Amino acid sequence: MSADAEAPRKKVLIVDDDVPMAGLLQLFFRFEDVDLDLAATGSEALEKLAADDVDLLVLDLMLPEVGGLEIIRELQQRKRSPAILVITSQAGDATSEERLRAEPNVAGYFRKPFDQQRFLQAARAILAGR
Template sequence: MSKSILVVDDDKEIAELIEVYLHNEGYTINKAQDGVQALNFLEKNQVDLIVLDVMMPKMDGLEFCKQVRKGNQVPILMVSAKVQDMDKIIGLMSGADDYMSKPFNPLELTARVKALLRRASYQQPAVENDRIQISSLEIDKHSHEVTANGRE
């Protein structure tokens, strides 16, 4: 099943460029032009990743990111013309998982999207139980002790 990506950017040319590259990788792309429109979309739809511009009308990317993080852990890749270290730090502190500066290489953006999706789908291995219970016997795998009815 194709992963769904929401591209939130008020610059239509950049949004279309992102769409072309990510669509060519097999992703389903939805677009919003500002944070308000994107929040409305997320109320009715689930996405696997968000590519987010910072500077937008109505609601900027930082505020949108904070709103999303109130109840959603979807990966967010922030893309912005703001390139100062402090801008990047603020973006990451607002809830973004990664930050790219504009102009960007579309192939790098694609690689970062793949990496974020890979990490998001990674499942921690189940924690193995340290004890085995067989009827009234309990075996501790680490100490190799056997307990019967609560006694060693």
């Protein structure tokens, strides 16, 4: 058996309360060799992140209960934090966007609607490095 066959699958958690968008993101990953999970609220995401090591977090900023920025900041306090791809439909000013991109665990920032290929390239690069 090769080393690749023995390597555990990477884990991706998609957090978005927009059901059609979450479904679309699931489709993006359909041909990727990953374990995929979904959360619809910030609280649900934090529970799943506490229970399991996640390699990549695809995170909407505007969530019920606990917002995306709060999740980003909480994860920075943990020993091991997943890489985060932020997705948002929220139009922010350039300064806010740059501050968010500068967060140490934010690996990418995508404003909806975004290019599937560019998004997947970023996700693949992150997962290859973990």
